[in-house]
Amino acid sequence: MVGEMVENKQVIFKGYIEGVPKETDMELKVGNMIKLEAPKGSGAFLVKNLYLSCDPYMRGRMRDFQGSYVPPFNPGSVIEGFGVSEVLDSDNPNLRPGDLVSGLTGWEEYSLIYKTEQLRKIEPDDIPFSYYVGLLGMPGFTAYAGFYEVCAPKKGDYVFVSAASGAVGQLVGQLAKLHGCYVVGSAGTSEKVDILKNKLGFDEAFNYKEEQDLDAALKRYFPEGIDIYFDNVGGAMLDAALLNMRIHGRIAVCGMVSQHSISSPEGQHNLLALISRRIRMQGFLQSDYLHLFPRFLENVISLYKEGKIVYIEDMHEGLESGPAAFVGLFSGKNVGKQVIRVAYH
Amino acid sequence: MVGEMVENKQVIFKGYIEGVPKETDMELKVGNMIKLEAPKGSGAFLVKNLYLSCDPYMRGRMRDFQGSYVPPFNPGSVIEGFGVSEVLDSDNPNLRPGDLVSGLTGWEEYSLIYKTEQLRKIEPDDIPFSYYVGLLGMPGFTAYAGFYEVCAPKKGDYVFVSAASGAVGQLVGQLAKLHGCYVVGSAGTSEKVDILKNKLGFDEAFNYKEEQDLDAALKRYFPEGIDIYFDNVGGAMLDAALLNMRIHGRIAVCGMVSQHSISSPEGQHNLLALISRRIRMQGFLQSDYLHLFPRFLENVISLYKEGKIVYIEDMHEGLESGPAAFVGLFSGKNVGKQVIRVAYH
Numbered sequence: 001m002v003g004e005m006v007e008n009k010q011v012i013f014k015g016y017i018e019g020v021p022k023e024t025d026m027e028l029k030v031g032n033m034i035k036l037e038a039p040k041g042s043g044a045f046l047v048k049n050l051y052l053s054c055d056p057y058m059r060g061r062m063r064d065f066q067g068s069y070v071p072p073f074n075p076g077s078v079i080e081g082f083g084v085s086e087v088l089d090s091d092n093p094n095l096r097p098g099d100l101v102s103g104l105t106g107w108e109e110y111s112l113i114y115k116t117e118q119l120r121k122i123e124p125d126d127i128p129f130s131y132y133v134g135l136l137g138m139p140g141f142t143a144y145a146g147f148y149e150v151c152a153p154k155k156g157d158y159v160f161v162s163a164a165s166g167a168v169g170q171l172v173g174q175l176a177k178l179h180g181c182y183v184v185g186s187a188g189t190s191e192k193v194d195i196l197k198n199k200l201g202f203d204e205a206f207n208y209k210e211e212q213d214l215d216a217a218l219k220r221y222f223p224e225g226i227d228i229y230f231d232n233v234g235g236a237m238l239d240a241a242l243l244n245m246r247i248h249g250r251i252a253v254c255g256m257v258s259q260h261s262i263s264s265p266e267g268q269h270n271l272l273a274l275i276s277r278r279i280r281m282q283g284f285l286q287s288d289y290l291h292l293f294p295r296f297l298e299n300v301i302s303l304y305k306e307g308k309i310v311y312i313e314d315m316h317e318g319l320e321s322g323p324a325a326f327v328g329l330f331s332g333k334n335v336g337k338q339v340i341r342v343a344y345h
Numbered sequence: 346m347v348g349e350m351v352e353n354k355q356v357i358f359k360g361y362i363e364g365v366p367k368e369t370d371m372e373l374k375v376g377n378m379i380k381l382e383a384p385k386g387s388g389a390f391l392v393k394n395l396y397l398s399c400d401p402y403m404r405g406r407m408r409d410f411q412g413s414y415v416p417p418f419n420p421g422s423v424i425e426g427f428g429v430s431e432v433l434d435s436d437n438p439n440l441r442p443g444d445l446v447s448g449l450t451g452w453e454e455y456s457l458i459y460k461t462e463q464l465r466k467i468e469p470d471d472i473p474f475s476y477y478v479g480l481l482g483m484p485g486f487t488a489y490a491g492f493y494e495v496c497a498p499k500k501g502d503y504v505f506v507s508a509a510s511g512a513v514g515q516l517v518g519q520l521a522k523l524h525g526c527y528v529v530g531s532a533g534t535s536e537k538v539d540i541l542k543n544k545l546g547f548d549e550a551f552n553y554k555e556e557q558d559l560d561a562a563l564k565r566y567f568p569e570g571i572d573i574y575f576d577n578v579g580g581a582m583l584d585a586a587l588l589n590m591r592i593h594g595r596i597a598v599c600g601m602v603s604q605h606s607i608s609s610p611e612g613q614h615n616l617l618a619l620i621s622r623r624i625r626m627q628g629f630l631q632s633d634y635l636h637l638f639p640r641f642l643e644n645v646i647s648l649y650k651e652g653k654i655v656y657i658e659d660m661h662e663g664l665e666s667g668p669a670a671f672v673g674l675f676s677g678k679n680v681g682k683q684v685i686r687v688a689y690h
Binding site for chain 2: 068069234238248253254255267268269271272273274275276277278279280281282283284285288
């Protein structure tokens with residue numbers, strides 16, 4: 001098979017967008033051929049992509065804006081994203097055919113990878129490989145770094161998580177429970193609320209779409225107020241949370257889904273609470289905490305193996321399902337971490 | 346004089362307000378009599394008020410809102426505020442007639458003080474006594490605690506201070522300069538800008554009222570971006586600063602003057618910058634840092650005596666000037682710390 005020329009279906013980024021992504025911003029391209037080979041002297045490796053990750057931050061790469069922490073996609077090129085892949089051929093001394101890697105790859109069946117430092121080898125284990133773009137990948141590490149490093153949690157803290165059944169939120173809530181906190185999550189369907197309460201072990205959960213008054217909802221679930229708000233959404237929920245924070249409360253501002261609402265025309269109105277309640281509100285990116293990644297991996301793998309945490313995935317089948325899966329993130333269609341299975345291992 | 350009945354002019358709080366305070370929200374009451382005596386067994390002391398402080402936070406006490414960190418004034422009662430006073434009679438073992446005290450007193454000529462723990466004795470020194478409600482009082486300590494404890498300053502940091510010639514801002518800027526930072530201040534008149542540059546040693550200063558575009562103004566003064574924004578105003582300036590923060594920037598949210606603008610109907614729009622730039626935005630109150638007060642007093646008195654810092658006051662004469670002086674804070678009429686001289690020592 002190595003050395004062979006095969007078809008390589010791809011998902012192409014068509015051009016810069018404004019607002020919420022649409023399926024038509026991407027295009028499935030068929031008929032492209034690739035040689036299954038890592039050229040000698042290139043240091044590259046050639047992979048077969050198994051799982052691709054749909055992450056809200058990718059929307060930022062669809063805009064024509066160079067000033068962000070991650071550069072825009074190139075119109076006409078394959079979409080780049082996190083994935084789990086199998087090495088088919090390698091000119092890189094650290095990897096051999098058959099190895100599994102996770103990290104940045106292309107939305108295509110096969111990728112020739114030159115930026116080898118953007119992937120890490122996965123050690124075979126009895127954990128689903130797809131978890132390496134979720135629980136054990138960027139979203140999981142965002143939850144871990146955000147909760148422990150930004151939220152400064154204490155046992156007994158009242159913790160609120162928005163978008164709580166999502167790729168990040170579901171781990172935040174479970175880590176908070178393990179830390180001895182009282183945890184309430186919000187989500188946008190009754191199915192998700194059920195998952196939060198019955199599968200993920202949240203103390204309480206509510207469907208924000210069924211609440212007339214978010215402030216009243218938070219007062220109902222947090223009569224004593226909120227110590228930690230892990231904000232995945234911004235907007236009206238952030239404003240409501242500000243009114244319910246306890247003195248010396250902490251808000252971790254994470255939500256890339258919130259790009260839209262946090263910069264919404266109506267704006268945030270309740271920042272005055274920051275002063276009287278002495279709230280710390282902090283934006284963060286997991287990439288600032290990479291020195292903690294090995295510890296994260298070790299801790300979370302242990303917790304998973306001990307049955308102390310679970311992880312909900314929304315698995316779509318086939319590369320061609322990618323654009324719809326990605327677009328669905330922005331209307332909350334995904335139930336759990338959104339993954340695309342490109343090929344079976 | 347002790348034991349005598351004398352007239353005690355007072356400034357009375359008339360009733361709860363909304364919006365910006367007006368002079369007519371307060372009333373000068375004449376003809377009230379007081380006995381210049383601390384009753385035996387009361388533990389109280391009777392003072393002659395020398396200086397009274399006009400502070401923006403007092404507006405919060407004029408609203409009918411119990412949930413704040415400081416309770417509302419009582420309609421019909423004397424306004425309470427920080428002052429510097431001379432003890433005329435004392436039933437308190439820690440104070441003797443002739444001692445000077447600073448802390449919470451009444452807007453009146455004489456006050457009988459039962460809450461003795463809310464004042465501290467001033468040790469005689471060659472520092473103007475009025476500084477004990479400014480440079481060496483709550484505003485100065487707010488600057489000190491906010492700058493060192495909240496802003497986490499480093500030598501070479503780019504520091505922006507709004508309302509920079511005010512009671513708090515002027516010390517923030519000077520401490521930042523002494524810390525080796527580059528410091529720019531904004532203010533609302535050319536006179537204040539001149540003071541910032543020529544008396545307070547700011548590197549640059551600008552009149553925000555003359556700027557069409559605050560974002561462009563900040564880009565002009567901070568081509569490399571802002572590491573620390575000491576926010577005394579909120580609103581549009583905070584939004585502009587958010588767009589100009591450097592990665593890992595810090596925003597200390599202090600501004601009680603900003604109560605109005607920070608909760609303005611238009612809201613804050615640029616919080617998305619918190620994430621991509623990993624900004625920490627923190628509200629604070631000086632009262633959380635009182636353990637540092639002795640060190641603050643020692644440090645700032647030393648710096649003042651060494652001629653390394655100065656302090657600008659706006660001194661109004663007479664208790665009757667109080668309401669206008671206080672109201673002037675909210676339109677920036679004061680040049681420097683607003684003080685009322687009630688009596689000469």
